Amino acid sequence: MTNFKETNYSLISKKLASLIEDENNLIAILSNTSALLKDTMAQVNWVGFYLIEDNELILGPFQGHPACVYIAIDKGVCGTAVLENKTQRVGDVHHFPGHIACDTNSKSEIVIPLNVNGKMIGVLDIDAPIVNRFSQEDQDGLENIVHIVEKQLSQT
DSSP, X not given: OOSSOOOOHHHHHHHHHHHHTTOOOHHHHHHHHHHHXXXXXXXXXXXXXXXXXXXXXXXXXXXXXXXXXXXXXXXXXXXXXXXXXXXXXXXXXXXXXXXXOSSTTOOEEEEEEEEETTEEEEEEEEEESSXXXXXXXXXXXXXXXXXXXXXXXXXX
């Protein structure tokens, strides 16, 4: 049982779809997505995107404290998500081999690959200041959020 209100991903999905439905700018879409998630999720301290550029991840739109600008594709939770093209849900980042501590307050993390028209362009990264913050329900809801973003970006 969690000690905070569960996230209503159905409502967030509807808000996001409405928010970005007429938008075609990558930065605007990712900025509003990160802001919406940061505003609606309890117990998270960083929400943002890293984008693939020149075979590494570079900081994109985010909400939270300043972050690492560059992440090698084979490093940390974000790099692992890119290498495996698979969501990484980490209950305690201090036990994740090669974890990159951009914010020492982060204790758990979820990273979801962002694919547009069959090509990975980056990841959604969310950190929390408590261990085991992200459940399977969170993963399913956030993967759906990313799918909404992917669908909108594929139309641009």
